[in-house]
Amino acid sequence: MMKNTKEDKTINEKVLPLQIRKxxxxxxxxxxxxxxxxxxxPVAGQMGFGPxxxxxxxxxxxxxxxxxxKSIWVCSSCQNCYSRCPFEINIPHIIDLLKEQAxxxxxxxxxxxxxxxxxxxxxxxxxxGRIHEASFIGIWKALSGKWFxxxxxxxxxxxxxxxxxxxxxxxxxxxxxxxxxxxxKPR
Amino acid sequence: MKKxxxxxxxxxxxxxxxxxxxxxxxxxxxNYPAVAHAKYYKYFCSELGQEIIVEAIKxxxxxxxxxAACSPAMHEETFRKAVSRxxxxxxxxxxxNVREQCSWVHRMQKGDATQKAIKIISSMIEKVxxxxxxxxxxxxxxxxxxVIGSGIAGMQAALDIANSGYPVMLVExxxxxxxxxxxxxxxxPTLDCSQCIITPKMVEVSQHPKINLLTYSEVQDVSGCxxxxxxxxxxxxxxxxxxxxxxxGLCIEKCPVKVxxxxxxxxxxxxxxxxxxxxxxxxxxxxxxxxxxxxxxxxCQICSKVCxxxxxxxxxxxxxxxxxxxxxxxxxxxxxxxxxKLGEYGYGSYKNxxxxxxxxxxxxxxxxxxxxxxxxxxxxxAKEVVFIQCIGSxxxxxxxxxxxxxxxxxxxKHAILYKRKVPDGQAYVFYMDIRSxxxxxEEFVQQGIKEENILYFRGQVSKIFEEDDKIVVWGVDTxxxxxxxxxxxxxxxxxxxxxxxxxxxxxxxxxxxxxxxxFYREAHVKLRPVESTTRGIFFAGCAQGPKDIPDTISQxxxxxxxxxxLFSQDKIYSEPMVAYVNxxxxxxxxxxxxxxxxxxxxxxxRKKIAKVTEALCxxxxxxxxxxxxxxxxxxxxxMEQVFRMIDKLE
Numbered sequence: 001m002m003k004n005t006k007e008d009k010t011i012n013e014k015v016l017p018l019q020i021r022k023x024x025x026x027x028x029x030x031x032x033x034x035x036x037x038x039x040x041x042p043v044a045g046q047m048g049f050g051p052x053x054x055x056x057x058x059x060x061x062x063x064x065x066x067x068x069x070k071s072i073w074v075c076s077s078c079q080n081c082y083s084r085c086p087f088e089i090n091i092p093h094i095i096d097l098l099k100e101q102a103x104x105x106x107x108x109x110x111x112x113x114x115x116x117x118x119x120x121x122x123x124x125x126x127x128x129g130r131i132h133e134a135s136f137i138g139i140w141k142a143l144s145g146k147w148f149x150x151x152x153x154x155x156x157x158x159x160x161x162x163x164x165x166x167x168x169x170x171x172x173x174x175x176x177x178x179x180x181x182x183x184x185k186p187r
Numbered sequence: 188m189k190k191x192x193x194x195x196x197x198x199x200x201x202x203x204x205x206x207x208x209x210x211x212x213x214x215x216x217x218n219y220p221a222v223a224h225a226k227y228y229k230y231f232c233s234e235l236g237q238e239i240i241v242e243a244i245k246x247x248x249x250x251x252x253x254x255a256a257c258s259p260a261m262h263e264e265t266f267r268k269a270v271s272r273x274x275x276x277x278x279x280x281x282x283x284n285v286r287e288q289c290s291w292v293h294r295m296q297k298g299d300a301t302q303k304a305i306k307i308i309s310s311m312i313e314k315v316x317x318x319x320x321x322x323x324x325x326x327x328x329x330x331x332x333x334v335i336g337s338g339i340a341g342m343q344a345a346l347d348i349a350n351s352g353y354p355v356m357l358v359e360x361x362x363x364x365x366x367x368x369x370x371x372x373x374x375x376p377t378l379d380c381s382q383c384i385i386t387p388k389m390v391e392v393s394q395h396p397k398i399n400l401l402t403y404s405e406v407q408d409v410s411g412c413x414x415x416x417x418x419x420x421x422x423x424x425x426x427x428x429x430x431x432x433x434x435x436g437l438c439i440e441k442c443p444v445k446v447x448x449x450x451x452x453x454x455x456x457x458x459x460x461x462x463x464x465x466x467x468x469x470x471x472x473x474x475x476x477x478x479x480x481x482x483x484x485x486x487c488q489i490c491s492k493v494c495x496x497x498x499x500x501x502x503x504x505x506x507x508x509x510x511x512x513x514x515x516x517x518x519x520x521x522x523x524x525x526x527x528k529l530g531e532y533g534y535g536s537y538k539n540x541x542x543x544x545x546x547x548x549x550x551x552x553x554x555x556x557x558x559x560x561x562x563x564x565x566x567x568x569a570k571e572v573v574f575i576q577c578i579g580s581x582x583x584x585x586x587x588x589x590x591x592x593x594x595x596x597x598x599x600k601h602a603i604l605y606k607r608k609v610p611d612g613q614a615y616v617f618y619m620d621i622r623s624x625x626x627x628x629e630e631f632v633q634q635g636i637k638e639e640n641i642l643y644f645r646g647q648v649s650k651i652f653e654e655d656d657k658i659v660v661w662g663v664d665t666x667x668x669x670x671x672x673x674x675x676x677x678x679x680x681x682x683x684x685x686x687x688x689x690x691x692x693x694x695x696x697x698x699x700x701x702x703x704x705x706f707y708r709e710a711h712v713k714l715r716p717v718e719s720t721t722r723g724i725f726f727a728g729c730a731q732g733p734k735d736i737p738d739t740i741s742q743x744x745x746x747x748x749x750x751x752x753l754f755s756q757d758k759i760y761s762e763p764m765v766a767y768v769n770x771x772x773x774x775x776x777x778x779x780x781x782x783x784x785x786x787x788x789x790x791x792x793r794k795k796i797a798k799v800t801e802a803l804c805x806x807x808x809x810x811x812x813x814x815x816x817x818x819x820x821x822x823x824x825x826m827e828q829v830f831r832m833i834d835k836l837e
Contacts, residue, residue: 029640030636056664062669
């Protein structure tokens with residue numbers, strides 16, 4: 001038996017439920033490590049390890065390492081890896097599954113700003129139905145403490161009218177709120 | 188008499204004309220005293236171009252022709268035929284190579300290239316000046332072939348020749364035919380049962396009226412040349428009259444001696460009187476003289492007592508027979524990488540580390556475990572199996588530098604077969620690269636990975652050791668740099684294919700060359716892949732290099748076809764540019780005899796001077812340079828011709 005692998009249930013059951021593990025391993029076993037995904041990934045340089053290695057690590061069974069890494073949070077879900085993959089392995093979907101689990105189980109890594117960004121973004125959507133840049137930036141600055149980053153860029157955007165002071169109303173605001181209230185089946 | 192020479196310069200489209208100034212060449216060459224006619228044309232190899240040559244020979248009464256064109260390897264034969272249509276002896280035609288040796292290599296130096304072309308042509312003019320009309324050498328041809336080795340390659344070749352109507356003798360040193368393929372369980376990529384494919388062929392070979400099958404026999408000595416080989420074959424003592432024997436098997440049942448079975452790679456036992464397997468052809472036993480109690484200690488004789496037809500004959504002696512053949516196919520197959528070099532992987536120390544061929548026997552329905560994957564050490568089912576590829580292959584320092592070609596595929600096959608027999612088991616494969624070139628091969632490997640959940644790790648293993656009753660394999664997945672540790676029940680090594688240990692000995696007997704490892708060397712890697720460096724001797728199968736079954740079958744068919752081509756003529760014709768001896772100068776020192784690589788020279792016992800066997804001579808010129816008296820010369824390539832040619836190149 002291989003040690004510390006996907007077969008080693010004691011570690012992984014806590015981290016990732018069997019059903020999701022099955023879904024992931026079924027998808028990634030096709031991978032023949034061509035690295036086409038990493039070579040096309042725009043954020044591979046920031047990820048720590050790119051999508052190819054991520055898949056490979058999952059394949060050799062070290063899910064814990066992946067789920068605690070910053071890689072899954074840096075991914076911008078641009079779907080480039082998915083569309084380049086010769087076997088159509090849906091890597092962004094796998095990363096989404098991992099993010100979801102990491103968030104709900106509270107085992108995510110230390111990449112606080114990235115996660116915070118995601119949280120504020122979702123809060124904003126929930127509140128206004130679509131993104132309201134001004135309030136988003138305000139909350140982000142307040143919580144992250146990065147008061148002075150990108151100030152020049154912000155000023156330029158403001159002059160061009162890209163940062164409206166009041167949020168735009170959307171037609172189906174109620175539906176969006178409903179969407180957030182819908183309980184997903186617990187994984 | 189002064190010769191009238193015609194020079195024909197080919198443009199070769201733009202290949203030559205673009206670099207060489209053809210007008211200048213023709214103008215210069217025209218003025219040479221020996222040249223009676225000079226002309227260029229776009230494509231002399233075309234039908235129209237050949238007609239121009241034929242007409243020019245007749246019109247200008249030429250008695251020597253130079254075609255300045257591509258390499259003689261391309262079209263020498265074409266132009267020689269054209270020249271003979273013009274009524275001239277074909278050996279009065281010479282090719283001046285101004286494409287490969289001039290225009291292609293001097294694309295950037297056009298002026299110099301033109302000068303070089305003129306020199307090449309004028310040097311050839313010197314040769315043609317002294318060329319003499321020659322006649323192709325003909326010799327007798329025995330239309331009977333010898334096939335050495337009766338694996339799938341030898342059997343296929345023998346059948347292909349025999350089905351064309353020529354008699355074949357098939358010599359096999361084992362007691363039965365079939366070779367390695369008979370040992371295999373299933374074959375990739377279709378998972379056909381190997382036995383089911385090969386057994387009908389084995390029966391066909393043994394029953395074919397044109398095939399004379401000699402099992403338990405070895406080639407002892409070979410002499411002669413293409414069309415007329417004399418071969419001595421040693422029929423080993425089987426101690427059983429195999430003509431009388433009915434193959435009832437009673438003697439095998441009663442024999443008290445048990446030894447490791449070679450056919451089962453040592454995983455099962457056989458008796459001292461044995462047939463290799465239940466499906467063996469011919470299914471008649473032989474006695475292993477090393478282990479038989481009567482032959483070693485003088486007691487027992489049980490087999491003789493139980494044999495009702497008295498076929499057992501302890502006094503049988505080996506017999507030497509002499510046969511004549513026109514052509515020979517070497518299909519001696521391969522060996523596995525030697526066991527004693529596998530100590531690194533624990534082979535030999537741990538019973539549960541086995542080779543690929545042993546795993547093949549475990550898998551086989553007729554094998555020692557009846558097809559169940561059981562551990563050799565304790566007979567328990569194997570739940571985790573590690574396969575390791577490239578054992579001995581692609582390892583220039585410690586093993587063989589070449590790729591054994593079939594290991595990637597048979598490992599994939601093993602893993603898939605294992606998973607089908609043990610669905611709850613896990614198969615791991617350590618590999619360096621996966622080489623799955625071939626029809627349906629890549630898909631087969633991917634099928635193993637996707638459908639059978641075989642886990643592939645890119646990287647070699649670092650250590651294999653036994654702990655409790657498990658084999659612990661340490662390795663690394665180089666894609667993640669993660670250390671891998673597996674507690675396996677069984678480890679299977681994909682060992683390299685190596686030449687037969689006596690391949691070089693046989694090569695010496697047959698006077699063919701081998702490469703540095705002992706695989707037989709082909710006459711040309713691409714254009715003549717089944718022909719040896721000696722005319723009339725061909726290869727099929729792994730004797731020439733590692734290959735899989737489809738490749739082996741095609742090569743065997745190709746070799747058989749070459750022999751059929753040869754046998755379709757009435758006589759053997761060979762190039763007349765051979766050595767000859769000036770009898771007034773030769774003093775019979777014999778240096779040419781030792782210098783000749785083709786056994787074409789000998790000392791005439793009556794005249795005490797050297798003579799040439801023209802059918803064997805390849806015109807290499809080794810004897811010419813060895814002869815201290817300058818008595819040896821090559822026809823149409825005499826010393827004088829060569830020196831005059833060199834003079835013109837200065």
